[in-house]
Amino acid sequence: MVFILTFCSVLLISAFILTSCGSQQDEVVVYTAIDEVFAEDIISGFEESTGIKVQVVYDTEANKTTGLVNRIVSESRHPMCDVFWNNEFMQTIELANRGLLEAYESPEAATIPDYYKASDHTWTAVGGRARVFLVNTGLLDEQEYPRGVTDLASDRYPGEQIAIAYPMFGTTRTMAAALYAEWGEEEARSFFQTLSDRGVQVVDGNSVTKDMAVSGQAAIGFTDSDDAREAISDGADVVMIYPDQGSAGMGTLMTPSTVALIKGGPDPDNGKLFIDYILSENTERELVNKGFYDCSIRDCDKNDSIKGMEVSLEEIYSYMDTSARDMEQIFATAR
Amino acid sequence: MQPPGDHMHPHRLRRLSLLSLVYAFFILLPVLGVITERTHGSFGMITPRQLGLLVNSIKLAFVSAILSSFLGFFLALRIHTGALRNKWYRFYFLLLLPTPFYVYALMWMYGANSIIGFIGGSLARILSGFLPAVLVETLAFFPITTLFALLGIESISREKLEAAIILTPANEVALRIILKMILPYLAAGAGFIIILSMSDFSVPSMFQYNTYMLDLFSTYSRTGSVRTVFLYSLYMVPIVLIPFYWVLNIIHKSDTGHTEDMIRPIKLTGLMKYLSYIAGGLSIAQCVIPFFVLIVTTDIPTFVEAGRKSGAAIGTSLAVSAVAALIAVLISIFPAIMISHHAFRLLPELFLFPMIIPGPMSAMGLLRVINASPFYAIERTMILCSIGCAIKFAPIALAVIYVYHRRVNRKGMEIAEITASNERTSLILEYRMIVPAKIISCVLVLFMTYAEEGIFLILMTPGRESITVKIYNYLHYGASEYVSAFCIVSILVILLIELLVVLLCRITLIKEHA
Numbered sequence: 001m002v003f004i005l006t007f008c009s010v011l012l013i014s015a016f017i018l019t020s021c022g023s024q025q026d027e028v029v030v031y032t033a034i035d036e037v038f039a040e041d042i043i044s045g046f047e048e049s050t051g052i053k054v055q056v057v058y059d060t061e062a063n064k065t066t067g068l069v070n071r072i073v074s075e076s077r078h079p080m081c082d083v084f085w086n087n088e089f090m091q092t093i094e095l096a097n098r099g100l101l102e103a104y105e106s107p108e109a110a111t112i113p114d115y116y117k118a119s120d121h122t123w124t125a126v127g128g129r130a131r132v133f134l135v136n137t138g139l140l141d142e143q144e145y146p147r148g149v150t151d152l153a154s155d156r157y158p159g160e161q162i163a164i165a166y167p168m169f170g171t172t173r174t175m176a177a178a179l180y181a182e183w184g185e186e187e188a189r190s191f192f193q194t195l196s197d198r199g200v201q202v203v204d205g206n207s208v209t210k211d212m213a214v215s216g217q218a219a220i221g222f223t224d225s226d227d228a229r230e231a232i233s234d235g236a237d238v239v240m241i242y243p244d245q246g247s248a249g250m251g252t253l254m255t256p257s258t259v260a261l262i263k264g265g266p267d268p269d270n271g272k273l274f275i276d277y278i279l280s281e282n283t284e285r286e287l288v289n290k291g292f293y294d295c296s297i298r299d300c301d302k303n304d305s306i307k308g309m310e311v312s313l314e315e316i317y318s319y320m321d322t323s324a325r326d327m328e329q330i331f332a333t334a335r
Numbered sequence: 336m337q338p339p340g341d342h343m344h345p346h347r348l349r350r351l352s353l354l355s356l357v358y359a360f361f362i363l364l365p366v367l368g369v370i371t372e373r374t375h376g377s378f379g380m381i382t383p384r385q386l387g388l389l390v391n392s393i394k395l396a397f398v399s400a401i402l403s404s405f406l407g408f409f410l411a412l413r414i415h416t417g418a419l420r421n422k423w424y425r426f427y428f429l430l431l432l433p434t435p436f437y438v439y440a441l442m443w444m445y446g447a448n449s450i451i452g453f454i455g456g457s458l459a460r461i462l463s464g465f466l467p468a469v470l471v472e473t474l475a476f477f478p479i480t481t482l483f484a485l486l487g488i489e490s491i492s493r494e495k496l497e498a499a500i501i502l503t504p505a506n507e508v509a510l511r512i513i514l515k516m517i518l519p520y521l522a523a524g525a526g527f528i529i530i531l532s533m534s535d536f537s538v539p540s541m542f543q544y545n546t547y548m549l550d551l552f553s554t555y556s557r558t559g560s561v562r563t564v565f566l567y568s569l570y571m572v573p574i575v576l577i578p579f580y581w582v583l584n585i586i587h588k589s590d591t592g593h594t595e596d597m598i599r600p601i602k603l604t605g606l607m608k609y610l611s612y613i614a615g616g617l618s619i620a621q622c623v624i625p626f627f628v629l630i631v632t633t634d635i636p637t638f639v640e641a642g643r644k645s646g647a648a649i650g651t652s653l654a655v656s657a658v659a660a661l662i663a664v665l666i667s668i669f670p671a672i673m674i675s676h677h678a679f680r681l682l683p684e685l686f687l688f689p690m691i692i693p694g695p696m697s698a699m700g701l702l703r704v705i706n707a708s709p710f711y712a713i714e715r716t717m718i719l720c721s722i723g724c725a726i727k728f729a730p731i732a733l734a735v736i737y738v739y740h741r742r743v744n745r746k747g748m749e750i751a752e753i754t755a756s757n758e759r760t761s762l763i764l765e766y767r768m769i770v771p772a773k774i775i776s777c778v779l780v781l782f783m784t785y786a787e788e789g790i791f792l793i794l795m796t797p798g799r800e801s802i803t804v805k806i807y808n809y810l811h812y813g814a815s816e817y818v819s820a821f822c823i824v825s826i827l828v829i830l831l832i833e834l835l836v837v838l839l840c841r842i843t844l845i846k847e848h849a
């Protein structure tokens with residue numbers, strides 16, 4: 001009994017200490033799937049400029065976005081979060097469809113094309129990260145570099161020379177849905193089936209894809225540009241190639257971040273200030289300079305910019321379920 | 336066949352039953368949250384593809400468990416018969432247990448990359464598939480079976496083996512007597528490895544070995560339906576419960592008893608000796624090689640910077656882990672004693688059920704219940720995260736206490752019952768006899784919680800971050816030098832805590848002797 005009493009006392013004290021790590025008066029709660037290394041500087045900047053403390057929850061690669069979205073859904077009776085700052089758009093649209101987002105038309109979004117905004121103003125997109133090829137220069141000569149996504153399914157490269165992340169998760173999943181939207185179901189399914197049949201290496205996340213291209217385990221890694229830039233800045237023998245460029249190319253998938261106000265969040269006013277800060281051109285340019293975004297979506301119609309796929313975000317979203325189910329069947333087969 | 340309650344006093348039985356309800360309440364909370372979810376996900380019969388993945392999971396889990404038990408037995412023998420016998424640092428093999436399995440596996444991959452890259456060869460073929468996955472899982476998990484085996488060997492009564500050690504060759508003593516006597520411990524350790532392996536997808540997926548858990552997470556990612564994933568995870572329940580049914584049977588039928596005098600060291604010969612050396616070598620390798628890889632993949636300035644960056648996250652992880660360990664032990668003591676006294680008519684294996692449910696799903700279920708209750712404000716505190724981790728790892732505490740209780744000195748317990756002035760005093764004496772089990776289970780749950788990631792993601796207070804989440808975030812960014820530095824800082828902090836605990840124990844012992 002002494003043990004139990006001591007234990008209960010310790011527990012109560014611990015609970016008290018833990019629970020007293022309390023909330024501050026002037027704060028905003030942000031759930032973000034943006035990589036911590038990029039987000040933390042932006043958040044610090046917001047805190048410095050407004051004096052509002054940001055209580056942030058980050059997500060991780062394997063769980064990417066789904067965990068946070070489900071957390072927001074689970075908390076819907078008593079929302080704990082003010083702002084959802086997502087690294088993609090599909091799950092944000094999902095939240096909007098569930099009626100968990102509050103409409104907010106930020107003044108900072110005036111310069112963002114309508115194409116990147118929800119018609120009901122429940123979310124706004126900003127920045128853009130491209131899907132790229134990361135090519136190991138020790139394994140391929142310049143004339144052998146892939147130029148388009150379809151090259152991955154051709155006989156030019158042995159399957160084991162190519163690495164992609166599981167297309168059931170993260171931005172690779174979005175890429176799959178985008179190809180479904182661009183090519184149609186049958187052609188896209190056939191493309192991924194060919195990749196699987198050819199023994200392409202499927203790994204747990206874009207960072208592993210990058211590591212494989214860097215180490216030479218694969219000659220080509222199909223990954224996000226932020227991962228590719230990291231490899232280049234580390235001095236690895238790799239080059240980054242934007243696929244399907246030029247007038248004849250379909251363009252590469254550009255994945256914008258999205259930011260949205262949670263309905264019924266504890267502090268909507270601070271939430272709106274945070275959204276304004278994220279959508280501002282300065283913040284977007286800062287993230288472009290840091291290498292998180294490839295380009296500003298405010299520049300997307302300029303000629304010298306990276307060519308993106310010409311499919312709407314809603315259309316890509318509409319293929320999410322179909323493509324994800326197919327990807328499961330094609331890639332999660334027993335080996 | 337022993338009667339229910341093992342002749343337990345009805346009053347004590349009633350009290351224990353009521354206290355055991357707390358455990359049941361905690362483990363049912365997430366289930367309640369999950370099954371009440373309004374979802375668009377669907378659930379049906381397992382498909383042939385899923386069945387194939389389930390077979391993959393079973394194959395990986397059972398082979399890892401068998402190999403880990405084999406190595407664990409020989410390493411425990413090596414430690415018990417070698418220079419480390421009775422030394423506090425004989426538990427060195429647990430050093431990397433608080434490292435997330437995925438990061439641990441990554442270290443092996445980095446190491447293998449460097450070696451094979453140096454030699455030359457097709458890495459893709461060598462580093463993929465069943466074999467590397469099972470090797471890395473075995474290296475990651477065999478410290479657990481070693482711990483169980485060592486505790487088993489150290490609890491064998493000297494008087495029972497004295498004659499055998501003198502009259503029988505050492506190898507036969509080890510295989511025919513010691514192995515038989517510690518089988519319940521080894522089986523319990525193997526059972527946990529089966530659960531840990533089946534509930535993880537990150538390590539096999541790194542080696543492109545697809546498992547059922549990967550399919551569950553894929554379904555989760557696609558449908559966002561926690562209930563669907565929860566229901567599909569129930570297919571794993573019988574696979575895990577059947578071995579545990581066997582384990583518990585072994586423990587129930589095993590000879591109980593314990594003395595303070597440990598058996599004398601035995602001198603292994605021939606193949607057995609070499610196997611124990613191999614196990615010893617591997618135990619050093621499983622600590623040193625990943626640690627070496629961590630050191631060479633970072634540098635001093637990054638290490639210093641990582642120390643500065645990770646301070647708060649390590650503090651958060653430790654605080655949550657400590658409270659989770661305390662909760663897990665507290666709620667597990669009573670059902671463990673009840674099971675040990677044969678007081679449950681129902682399948683006691685069901686108490687292990689929370690470990691089979693994927694951590695994020697269990698956390699999501701708990702979050703739903705709490706959010707819909709009047710206590711939703713605790714979401715702003717770290718205590719909710721501790722409760723989530725305690726629910727997940729309480730079965731470990733329960734099993735350790737149960738196994739220890741079965742092996743506790745029965746004579747002492749009987750004397751305590753006779754000499755105790757009343758029921759209450761007898762109960763206190765019984766609880767005191769299992770103090771080592773409480774400490775061991777507390778440490779195990781602390782380590783497992785410290786390495787946990789999924790539950791932290793779902794239940795962590797906004798503004799707080801655990802060290803594992805930080806590591807995973809930097810891992811995604813590709814900052815491997817930071818990941819290595821965070822891991823080193825984390826391991827050093829754990830080591831420091833272990834040293835402090837040992838120091839405190841020694842000071843207490845010295846005071847008691849004085």
